[in-house]
Amino acid sequence: MPCGEYFTDYESRMGLVRWRTQKIALALGLPIPFIAPFLLGGGTVTLLTQAYIFAIAVLGLNVILGYAGEIVLAQGAFMAIGAYSTSRLLAVGAGLFPALAVGGLISALVAVGFGLPSFRVKGFYIAISTLALQFIAEEWFFVNPQLAFIHGGTTQSVPSNVGLVGPVGALGTTIDKYLLALVLLLVFALLSLNLSRTGIGKTFRAIHENDLSASVLGVNVFKNKLLAFAIGGFMIGVAGGLFGFQIGFINAEYFTLGLTLEHYVMLLFGGLGRVWGALLGVGVVTLVQDYLNDGLNYLADLTGTNATALLPVFFGSIIIVVLAVEPKGVLAGLGKIKEYLRTWPFAY
Amino acid sequence: MVDWVTFIDISLSGLGLGALYALVAMGFSLIYKVTGVLNFAQGQIAMIGAYGVVVFGTATVLPAAIPAWAAVLVTVLLGLVLGLALERVVFRQFIGEPVLSVIIVTLALGSILEGVVFFLYGQNAQAYPSALTFGGQLSLPLGTSIQAAYAIAVAIALVVVAVLMLFFRETVTGSILRASASDEQAAMVLGVSIERTIALAWTLSIAITAIGGILLATSSGGAAVSIENTGIIIFAAVVLGGLDSIPGAFIGSIVVGVLQELGSYYLVGGTAVYVPFTDVQANFGAGFGEILPLILLLVVILVKPYGLFGTERIERL
Numbered sequence: 001m002p003c004g005e006y007f008t009d010y011e012s013r014m015g016l017v018r019w020r021t022q023k024i025a026l027a028l029g030l031p032i033p034f035i036a037p038f039l040l041g042g043g044t045v046t047l048l049t050q051a052y053i054f055a056i057a058v059l060g061l062n063v064i065l066g067y068a069g070e071i072v073l074a075q076g077a078f079m080a081i082g083a084y085s086t087s088r089l090l091a092v093g094a095g096l097f098p099a100l101a102v103g104g105l106i107s108a109l110v111a112v113g114f115g116l117p118s119f120r121v122k123g124f125y126i127a128i129s130t131l132a133l134q135f136i137a138e139e140w141f142f143v144n145p146q147l148a149f150i151h152g153g154t155t156q157s158v159p160s161n162v163g164l165v166g167p168v169g170a171l172g173t174t175i176d177k178y179l180l181a182l183v184l185l186l187v188f189a190l191l192s193l194n195l196s197r198t199g200i201g202k203t204f205r206a207i208h209e210n211d212l213s214a215s216v217l218g219v220n221v222f223k224n225k226l227l228a229f230a231i232g233g234f235m236i237g238v239a240g241g242l243f244g245f246q247i248g249f250i251n252a253e254y255f256t257l258g259l260t261l262e263h264y265v266m267l268l269f270g271g272l273g274r275v276w277g278a279l280l281g282v283g284v285v286t287l288v289q290d291y292l293n294d295g296l297n298y299l300a301d302l303t304g305t306n307a308t309a310l311l312p313v314f315f316g317s318i319i320i321v322v323l324a325v326e327p328k329g330v331l332a333g334l335g336k337i338k339e340y341l342r343t344w345p346f347a348y
Numbered sequence: 349m350v351d352w353v354t355f356i357d358i359s360l361s362g363l364g365l366g367a368l369y370a371l372v373a374m375g376f377s378l379i380y381k382v383t384g385v386l387n388f389a390q391g392q393i394a395m396i397g398a399y400g401v402v403v404f405g406t407a408t409v410l411p412a413a414i415p416a417w418a419a420v421l422v423t424v425l426l427g428l429v430l431g432l433a434l435e436r437v438v439f440r441q442f443i444g445e446p447v448l449s450v451i452i453v454t455l456a457l458g459s460i461l462e463g464v465v466f467f468l469y470g471q472n473a474q475a476y477p478s479a480l481t482f483g484g485q486l487s488l489p490l491g492t493s494i495q496a497a498y499a500i501a502v503a504i505a506l507v508v509v510a511v512l513m514l515f516f517r518e519t520v521t522g523s524i525l526r527a528s529a530s531d532e533q534a535a536m537v538l539g540v541s542i543e544r545t546i547a548l549a550w551t552l553s554i555a556i557t558a559i560g561g562i563l564l565a566t567s568s569g570g571a572a573v574s575i576e577n578t579g580i581i582i583f584a585a586v587v588l589g590g591l592d593s594i595p596g597a598f599i600g601s602i603v604v605g606v607l608q609e610l611g612s613y614y615l616v617g618g619t620a621v622y623v624p625f626t627d628v629q630a631n632f633g634a635g636f637g638e639i640l641p642l643i644l645l646l647v648v649i650l651v652k653p654y655g656l657f658g659t660e661r662i663e664r665l
Contacts, residue, residue: 057574065448067367071447071452117646117649117653118648120653121649121653122453123448127451128587129386129646131388132583132584132642132645135577135580135638135639135642136642139577139638140634140635140636140639144633146636212663213664213665235623244459307465308466310463310464310467311463312459312463313459313460315457315459316460316463319452319453319455320438320453320457323452
């Protein structure tokens with residue numbers, strides 16, 4: 001990348017692919033994830049699929065938390081809503097895309113519902129009300145057998161051989177699921193990138209920085225907050241549906257506050273409000289978690305203690321250290337290094 | 349037909365539960381008032397308190413047990429030290445950081461503490477040393493009765509609350525805490541060391557919360573993972589009472605305790621009441637008692653977000 005500022009107009013400045021290096025990187029890099037599943041082992045492909053799915057959920061969280069700045073602690077609940085709705089629709093043979101879309105919409109609806117208090121209050125009240133939602137979903141709603149007529153049973157297996165729309169375009173193999181998750185991730189990543197470049201994204205950021213100033217400048221704060229909840233909730237719901245479909249089995253125990261925290265680690269590690277940060281965070285954290293899980297399992301067998309319970313300790317420590325050292329995430333840290341190298345040996 | 353003796357019984361144990369919650373809730377309010385930190389890890393700190401007695405008082409982790417009273421004392425001291433350490437090591441880094449960072453730090457802290465407890469004991473309940481378990485029933489007038497363990501825990505909780513109230517009202521240190529909570533800069537001008545006050549607030553808050561955890565465990569005969577849920581339920585209490593009001597936290601806790609006990613009895617299982625004019629039982633399924641305070645919380649946030657005694661925040665550009 002050359003030294004100095006080279007852009008002469010707004011459009012080229014805001015372009016997604018701005019430099020020749022980026023064009024080459026795109027042309028060489030994009031095919032890799034599409035070829036990868038044919039070269040890698042089944043276990044790695046499943047792990048990557050899960051990483052892609054979590055990446056969609058984290059991008060959804062990024063829209064609400066990173067762009068609009070609302071603290072949502074109901075990630076697990078939104079994913080559960082998406083997963084159970086998708087599972088029920090797949091069972092009646094709706095096909096994957098309609099099921100995911102409806103699951104996402106229901107999730108978005110609930111997210112908007114719990115965003116309603118933002119009409120009067122802000123910040124931590126939303127955190128508290130969504131935490132209440134998470135608790136209600138996790139401890140009562142999804143584990144209550146009396147409500148099976150709504151959610152269809154606390155544990156249920158998700159139909160595996162389904163079509164994309166109705167019975168058309170059947171998919172079921174691991175590689176099919178991998179490619180599906182990859183394509184959806186690319187779609188949602190592009191959506192997020194474009195969202196942050198357009199007026200809506202800028203409005204969200206204005207609200208994030210100072211909602212009172214934004215409303216003085218004529219931004220409808222309440223409407224835009226709800227819009228962020230809807231967009232983010234939809235993405236998280238779709239991710240939940242995909243998650244259930246990929247595993248083939250859903251259990252209320254998957255969608256706990258622990259999952260919410262895991263996604264926070266991913267987002268904060270990579271960098272809040274940055275699509276690439278979210279993707280980087282998901283990738284790094286998923287890989288580290290996988291190795292650490294193996295290690296802790298080994299340790300648990302070796303010592304006879306339940307060492308696997310220490311995983312949250314590790315994640316909690318990462319969050320605190322990242323927030324203390326570089327609150328904007330690893331990507332911002334890398335950006336600083338790049339800026340330094342770009343102008344080296346001069347300071348400016 | 350409503351059975352009044354049962355109703356009074358349930359309400360009494362609700363009041364008691366509220367008094368136990370009050371300690372955890374007051375720990376929360378104290379920190380919020382003085383430092384502005386919303387501590388989402390209160391439940392886990394209470395759980396650490398509850399399991400602390402198990403660690404020291406029984407020979408499950410340590411090679412030998414120490415007497416029960418000493419175990420309680422050591423746990424409370426541990427709470428004091430933990431409070432001081434958290435303030436020094438963690439929360440001092442985040443003074444002046446956005447609310448979001450602080451909330452997430454407390455959540456992370458909660459997951460660390462939870463992980464430690466799960467590592468030591470898994471998700472199983474642990475019985476308390478026999479000196480701290482009390483059997484039997486205590487008879488009260490009007491034919492009602494209450495479990496002895498419960499009554500003792502509640503009595504101690506009320507004593508602690510009373511001592512705290514007196515501490516805030518009568519001692520110099522208490523008024524320093526109140527002064528820095530109401531206006532930090534004015535307190536600084538008058539020569540109060542904010543640094544020391546914040547450390548004191550953390551120490552006190554964590555110790556109270558740990559005592560709350562110990563008493564919650566005593567009232568049910570042993571430490572259980574469900575004590576963690578207190579952290580979420582007390583939000584209903586503190587939001588209802590107003591986030592920055594310590595008496596509000598107490599009153600809110602009482603309301604939430606009564607609501608939870610009544611909900612658990614009258615809206616769950618075979619004892620559920622019948623929907624008026626039908627023969628359908630209003631049975632909402634297991635665990636609804638704990639959900640009821642959260643529904644109240646959502647209603648309060650929508651209708652009166654600053655609670656009964658909270659101060660309304662006015663923002664200026």
